Amino acid sequence: xxxxxxxxxxxxxxxxxxxxxxxxxxxxxxxxxxxxxxxxxxxxxxxxxxxxxxxxxxxxxxxxxxxxxxxxxxxxxxxxxxxxxxxxxxxxxxxxxxxxxxxxxxxxxxxxxxxxxxxxxxxxxxxxxxxxxxxxxxxxxxxxxxxxxxxxxxxxxxxxxxxxxxxxxxxxxxxxxxxxxxxxxxxxxxxxxxxxxxxxxxxxxxxxxxxxxxxxxxxxxxxxxxxxxxxxxxxxxxxxxxxxxxxxxxxxxxxxx
Numbered sequence: 001x002x003x004x005x006x007x008x009x010x011x012x013x014x015x016x017x018x019x020x021x022x023x024x025x026x027x028x029x030x031x032x033x034x035x036x037x038x039x040x041x042x043x044x045x046x047x048x049x050x051x052x053x054x055x056x057x058x059x060x061x062x063x064x065x066x067x068x069x070x071x072x073x074x075x076x077x078x079x080x081x082x083x084x085x086x087x088x089x090x091x092x093x094x095x096x097x098x099x100x101x102x103x104x105x106x107x108x109x110x111x112x113x114x115x116x117x118x119x120x121x122x123x124x125x126x127x128x129x130x131x132x133x134x135x136x137x138x139x140x141x142x143x144x145x146x147x148x149x150x151x152x153x154x155x156x157x158x159x160x161x162x163x164x165x166x167x168x169x170x171x172x173x174x175x176x177x178x179x180x181x182x183x184x185x186x187x188x189x190x191x192x193x194x195x196x197x198x199x200x201x202x203x204x205x206x207x208x209x210x211x212x213x214x215x216x217x218x219x220x221x222x223x224x225x226x227x228x229x230x231x232x233x234x235x236x237x238x239x240x241x242x243x244x245x246x247x248x249x250x251x252x253x254x255x256x257x
Contacts, residue, residue: 013146023187030191042121049209056216064104067220089115106224111214125199129192136188143181
C-alpha cells in the first residue's frame, strides 16, 4: 500500500498517453503565453512607441522651434498613462530641459540616458522559458517515480505472478513508461526555445523603435552637457577678463617738450 501522493502519481501516469498529453499541454501553454504577452504587453508598448515617434515626426521645419511651440501638447501626450519605463523616462528627461536665449530647449543628457529599456515583454517570456524546463523535468521525474513504484510492486516477492516472466514484463513496462515520460522534458526544452526566440525577436523590435524615438527626441532639443556649458562660461569669463584688463591698463605719458 502506497501513500496517497505516490498512489495519485501512479494513477495519473498509468493512464495511456498521459505523458504525451502533458507534453502537448506544455507546448500549448507556451504558445498561449506568447499570445497573452503579445496582447497585453508587447503590442501596447510597440503601438505607444510608434505614436510617440509619429508625434515628433509630425514636427516640420525647424524641429527645435516646433518642439517648443507644441511642447504643452507633447508633454500632455507623453505624460499620460503608458509603460512605466516610458512614463518615468519622460518625467526624468523633462526635468533636464532648460530654456536657451534663442527660445529653444536644451538638455544635459541624451534621451537614451533618461529612459530605461522597456523590455518587459521579453523578460516575461524569458522568465517563463526558464520555468518551462523546470516543469518538464519535474513531470519527468514524477513519471519515473510512478514507473519505479509499479515495477517494485510487480517484483516484490509474494506478489501475484512474481515469477521471472512477471519480473521481465515489469522491467519492460518500467523502461517503456520511463522513455515515454521523457517527452515532457523534451516539450519543456522546446517550449523554452520557442519562448526565447519570441523574446529575442520582440526585444529587437522594441530596441529599434526606442532608438528611432530617442533620435527624434534628441533632434528636437539642443544638447548641452555640463562640460560644454562650463567651457562656454569659461570662454565668456575669459573675454570679460580680457576686456576689463584692456580698460584698466594705464595710459602712456605724453613726452616732455
